[in-house]
Amino acid sequence: MLKFSIMKRSDDCHPTIFLMSIIQTKSVADQVEEVLRERIRNATYLAGNRIPSESELSDELGVSRATVRTVLAKLAVNGLIIRKQGDGTYVNARVQEVSAHAGNLWDLVRLIENNGSKASIQPLLISEKAASEKEAQVLALETGEPLVQFKRLFLADQRPVILANNVVPLSFFRVPLEQIDGQLHFREILHQYCHQEIGFVITDIHSALAADEVRQVLKNQSALTVLELHMAFYSRNNQPLAVGLNYFDDSALRLSLVQAWS
Amino acid sequence: MLKFSIMKRSDDCHPTIFLMSIIQTKSVADQVEEVLRERIRNATYLAGNRIPSESELSDELGVSRATVRTVLAKLAVNGLIIRKQGDGTYVNARVQEVSAHAGNLWDLVRLIENNGSKASIQPLLISEKAASEKEAQVLALETGEPLVQFKRLFLADQRPVILANNVVPLSFFRVPLEQIDGQLHFREILHQYCHQEIGFVITDIHSALAADEVRQVLKNQSALTVLELHMAFYSRNNQPLAVGLNYFDDSALRLSLVQAWS
DNA sequence: AAGTGGTCTAGACCACGAC
């Protein structure tokens, strides 16, 4: 019913909107979000200008005002729009160029793509190793228990920007290591080969001198320092899934966050 | 009406809840959030356990299920609870010790307090200076125009952890610089002395070698590197308000983010 | 089958800003 309302008006929109509502069965709210993001991207709603009111949008798109509001709230948190009580909702141009919206800090591919670059993953090493003391502690294992180590290089437009090091307990794997596709998103690796879903991630950000090995791999001659992203992945059941240590070349890629007030 | 429902049951709750609902006129959702956060904090809801269902909570607290849901959604984004369709909502113990919940990265005081330390601010310098080229660019001014510079040291339990450097155009100030209280939150400084409200902040995170001056001030003998937080403050009208350059001693204070999936 | 969270609606009232 809701989907239908959007489809009826699909001639007003970009054709892809129409396709998506057939191919995927996205929620109404997600469809509305797509429409609004697209209108901001293609300047149907001009930067700095006021967009239609909540009631107008809910009439036009054939959804309730509550649904429109959940979408607008999400866009406001991401800083894409600015809402003013008693006045209206405005497009925020300044924010569109920003890379990480905090929600996707751990999704390195999206982070690179949000920077405006083409992301690719180059697997360097997939092999067994024994758990270090620290790894064992986070993963709730004994030191020395077997892990699978993923050493991968993330490229932005062919330029190396992040050296990622992730380890997963060997016991999670349902397939031989040889069958693993090292170019998949880490989330996909855990899903396909371990049948595990990521529930949440805790990331610690540190500054450090770049080790020689890291500098060589990142081809970073100028900068002496790198950002270290220490990540711990957990399932929705609070079970530790993986530990990540990522070396981030902040001279090649911006790590920026938007924080909207209230 | 809603407030009244909570007040009626205030004998079940911590006394402060009752007071708050009188002193401040918080929204119903905020009051519900306070109650739930308190119950998680004081282990009324045990870590790892399931909390009452949405319907039970809405009955008990006398609010609609929708209101309960908006609160639970917020807590889930912060990682404090984990929601499972068809099952229930669970308390996530792992996340409670984490410092920055992305939303308050620019609020350095809250960041320190979330780390479990007592925060204090020590003003080092408040004075006029001319805008550098870069500062002028962000603030949409001409190079050399007068700024007010705030150099301040943030302490966690008396230990220096962040050296903050903020500049604001002099033209914003309605009072002589001598009257400024350098221990206020930066948000308060802009509010009280400039009548400006922060709409959003864009923060770039970089890694850098610590300059000698910075190391001396931070009393950081061991670590050679610091995190640099480059911040740009804007009003809700998209007007640039201030530029910040903060040196963050990541060996003394964790900068960690939680990201919950979906 | 029962109970949970996920989604959406229609309508109400309020607080605020601009005119």
Place this chain on the structure above:
DNA sequence: TCGTGGTCTAGACCACTTA
């Protein structure tokens, strides 16, 4: 005063998990 976003309600239906 009017229109905007802010808040909240009551109730509906769906998808999912568990038993």
